[in-house]
Amino acid sequence: xxxxxxxxxxxxxxxxxxAAITAELLGAGxxxxxxxxxxxxxxxxxxxxxxxxxxTIGLGxxxxxxxxxxxxxxxxxDLYVALIAAACEKLQPSVVILGQTDMGRDVAPxxxxxxxxxxxxxxxxxxxxxxxxxxxxxxxxxxGNATAVWVTESQPQIATLRPRSVMAAESDTSRTGExxxxxxxxxxxxxxxKLVETVKTEVEGIKLEDAKVIVAGGGGIGGPExxxxxxxxxxxLGGTVGVTRVPCDEGWLPLTMEIGQTGxxxxxxxxxxxxxxxxxxxxxxxxxxxxxxxxxxxxxANLFKESNFGIVGDYKQVMPxxxxxxxxxxxx
Amino acid sequence: xxxxxxxxxxLDPDIPPAKFKVDSASKQVVPPxxxxxxxxxxxAQAVELxxxxxxxxxxxxxxxxxxSDGADKAVKYAISMGADDGFVLSDExxxxxxxFSMAYILSKAVEKIGEYDLVLCGRQAAxxxxxxxxxxxxxxxxxxxxxxxxxxxxxxxxxxxxxxxLDGYQAFIVPTPAVVTVSNEVGQARLPSGLGIxxxxxxxxxxxxxxxxxxxxxxxxxxxxxxKLFALSVPARERKCEIIEGETPAEAATKLAERLRxxxxx
Ligand SMILES: Cc1cc2nc3c(=O)[nH]c(=O)nc-3n(C[C@H](O)[C@H](O)[C@H](O)COP(=O)(O)OP(=O)(O)OC[C@H]3O[C@@H](n4cnc5c(N)ncnc54)[C@H](O)[C@@H]3O)c2cc1C
Numbered sequence: 210x211x212x213x214x215x216x217x218x219x220x221x222x223x224x225x226x227x228a229a230i231t232a233e234l235l236g237a238g239x240x241x242x243x244x245x246x247x248x249x250x251x252x253x254x255x256x257x258x259x260x261x262x263x264x265t266i267g268l269g270x271x272x273x274x275x276x277x278x279x280x281x282x283x284x285x286x287d288l289y290v291a292l293i294a295a296a297c298e299k300l301q302p303s304v305v306i307l308g309q310t311d312m313g314r315d316v317a318p319x320x321x322x323x324x325x326x327x328x329x330x331x332x333x334x335x336x337x338x339x340x341x342x343x344x345x346x347x348x349x350x351x352x353g354n355a356t357a358v359w360v361t362e363s364q365p366q367i368a369t370l371r372p373r374s375v376m377a378a379e380s381d382t383s384r385t386g387e388x389x390x391x392x393x394x395x396x397x398x399x400x401x402x403k404l405v406e407t408v409k410t411e412v413e414g415i416k417l418e419d420a421k422v423i424v425a426g427g428g429g430i431g432g433p434e435x436x437x438x439x440x441x442x443x444x445x446l447g448g449t450v451g452v453t454r455v456p457c458d459e460g461w462l463p464l465t466m467e468i469g470q471t472g473x474x475x476x477x478x479x480x481x482x483x484x485x486x487x488x489x490x491x492x493x494x495x496x497x498x499x500x501x502x503x504x505x506x507x508x509x510a511n512l513f514k515e516s517n518f519g520i521v522g523d524y525k526q527v528m529p530x531x532x533x534x535x536x537x538x539x540x541x
Numbered sequence: 542x543x544x545x546x547x548x549x550x551x552l553d554p555d556i557p558p559a560k561f562k563v564d565s566a567s568k569q570v571v572p573p574x575x576x577x578x579x580x581x582x583x584x585a586q587a588v589e590l591x592x593x594x595x596x597x598x599x600x601x602x603x604x605x606x607x608x609s610d611g612a613d614k615a616v617k618y619a620i621s622m623g624a625d626d627g628f629v630l631s632d633e634x635x636x637x638x639x640x641f642s643m644a645y646i647l648s649k650a651v652e653k654i655g656e657y658d659l660v661l662c663g664r665q666a667a668x669x670x671x672x673x674x675x676x677x678x679x680x681x682x683x684x685x686x687x688x689x690x691x692x693x694x695x696x697x698x699x700x701x702x703x704x705x706x707l708d709g710y711q712a713f714i715v716p717t718p719a720v721v722t723v724s725n726e727v728g729q730a731r732l733p734s735g736l737g738i739x740x741x742x743x744x745x746x747x748x749x750x751x752x753x754x755x756x757x758x759x760x761x762x763x764x765x766x767x768x769k770l771f772a773l774s775v776p777a778r779e780r781k782c783e784i785i786e787g788e789t790p791a792e793a794a795t796k797l798a799e800r801l802r803x804x805x806x807x
Contacts, residue, residue: 318676327767354561358772401685402715530791534798
């Protein structure tokens with residue numbers, strides 16, 4: 210059997226544009242390509258995507274591969290599994306990286322099964338072991354309580370990369386590289402079922418992932434009303450409100466606002482945590498914040514250990530004066 | 542409707558972080574003393590979804606788990622929630638299996654049970670958080686698959702399943718038999734009833750060894766694993782926390798705002 214060679218990233222096209230994860234995958238891919246001294250390929254699926262494919266060359270791909278197909282969210286994942294598996298069979302890469310996105314988390318496990326290898330999902334670090342040349346895949350495990358580094362012993366080594374865990378590649382429009390369309394035909398029998406609808410709930414205001422300031426509330430808020438104060442502070446600071454699992458379980462706020470391992474992964478400049486104990490599953494989603502501030506009435510709450518600033522106290526008594534002073538400072 | 546739910550026992554994910562220890566040399570998690578393992582919360586939610594489907598459609602819920610001593614507890618827990626039946630898949634040769642081998646072991650048991658419309662799994666196990674097994678079972682059984690389900694209902698053409706996406710959801714109709722992995726958006730799993738606990742405690746959960754389901758020993762265990770653990774550690778997340786004090790909460794609050802301003806955070 211021919212040796213697998215090269216790094217292939219599976220980029221994503223959303224509304225005709227390169228999704229942000231693609232530049233991050235290329236950022237990670239470029240590093241691996243230098244470490245392994247093997248070429249970097251970028252695979253894109255979409256309609257009329259020559260131009261975006263060209264962008265991946267600027268972002269560091271040595272070669273771009275395009276497959277004509279619908280957007281991921283407009284199709285059955287089965288189609289993407291079949292297309293990417295066929296592309297991998299043709300290209301025989303040694304490393305395949307997808308985003309830990311709607312697409313990657315669904316496709317990677319079955320892609321691995323089809324290619325008789327395995328996949329390591331939700332990686333936050335990827336590097337090449339200088340000794341063995343194997344891909345070291347670092348990811349949180351045990352709900353964020355621990356960090357594991359996995360090595361895949363079969364080929365290709367498939368990983369998904371958590372969004373915003375590496376620097377995005379920077380564009381250099383002078384780079385050149387070829388764009389190769391891959392004609393892949395998927396048998397009808399590979400598609401089991403049909404898509405009925407795709408529903409996108411529009412978020413009002415700033416997305417949690419994009420927010421520079423997040424005021425997050427947990428079980429300690431005690432009910433939906435308490436969040437008024439958090440919203441007031443968030444809008445004052447030009448940020449938005451997030452929650453832990455508890456307010457969602459209690460039905461105070463929707464799960465779409467949940468931050469953590471199974472919710473959103475955020476990394477604001479300022480994270481103000483109010484009435485939150487600091488469980489690892491929550492911290493897994495916000496520990497990348499630059500500055501963490503905790504307001505909690507329990508001095509032993511775990512979150513204090515992972516914060517830069519803290520007040521031990523009842524948020525109901527702390528918040529009004531805090532909001533007042535922030536307003537004063539911001540207007541001066 | 543015949544539903545098979547795959548469950549796993551895990552270290553209680555709700556233990557305080559200070560109790561969580563790893564032995565980096567042996568690359569193992571050191572289970573804290575006196576804290577019994579629990580059914581993986583996502584698997585309990587898979588049982589929950591199975592029970593809701595059964596309440597509407599009727600049918601039978603069979604629970605499967607792979608594990609050694611005490612693994613029957615996860616099956617019994619599911620039975621105490623309302624599942625009908627269960628099996629433990631246990632054999633020395635399973636030791637050290639990775640997700641692919643686990644999926645193979647479970648698929649062979651599903652095939653032995655034979656009549657099924659739906660296999661449910663949790664979206665991931667709260668220990669290694671791999672999120673692979675359900676998808677691979679679908680691949681090895683050759684069934685349809687929907688991952689990250691928040692809801693499922695029976696329709697004429699099969700099963701209508703809503704899949705959670707980052708910004709909403711997708712709805713699919715897939716033919717049965719199907720494999721569906723269940724996300725926490727399904728909602729909280731019901732607690733076992735008193736009666737359920739009593740009847741589950743009395744049950745003997747049959748154990749199937751590798752030979753009972755026709756498992757090829759060369760495809761399971763640590764020798765067959767496609768990935769190896771290279772390192773395991775506890776991440777350093779601690780920060781130096783400056784606790785802001787004051788005569789009154791309001792005073793502390795005012796000082797905090799000033800400190801954040803000084804630090805350039807606001
Ligand atoms: C498999 C799994 C996955 C999970 N995924 C996630 C996830 O993605 N995101 C997530 O957030 N959680 C997740 N969880 C849940 C997580 O383990 C914790 O249970 C949850 O984060 C706790 O939320 P909390 O800190 O808001 O609530 P609690 O633990 O109830 O803490 C409330 C805090 O508020 C304080 N408090 C109470 N009243 C006041 C007051 N008046 N003023 C100030 N402070 C007050 C208390 O001292 C306490 O520290 C998951 C759990 C499991 C098992």
